[in-house]
Amino acid sequence: MSDDLLEILCCPETKVPVEMLAADRVEKLNRQIAAGKVTAVGGETVQKPVQEALITTDGKTIYRIDDNIPVMLVDQGVATRQLEDW
Incomplete structure (x- = not known):
């Protein structure tokens, strides 16, 4: 993903900036x-x-990236609070 695109992306709900997940x-x-x-x-199992x-x-x-396209949809986001040992 280009740095220019990453620089302007943010969470669609909270407007918090995003970065690549290690x-x-x-x-x-x-x-x-x-x-x-x-x-x-949104409630669906990933x-x-x-x-x-x-x-x-x-x-x-x-937020997942599919085929180099960030999927910035609130319902498809994953809350990290549910993840074990995160």
Whole structure:
């Protein structure tokens, strides 16, 4: 993802800026997705593993990136408070 795009993106609900989610955190998230333990803000269980993701700078919400396109939809965000050992 380009730095220029990353610089202007923010959480659509809180307007908190976002940054790339570190690779080790992506792996940790995917393990919990595979275990069926991750629910999107909209209430649906997340089933598809994440290749890349953005996280708000306050560390509260994760937004997936699909095919290099950030999915900045509130209902599809993942609240980190539900994640074990985050």
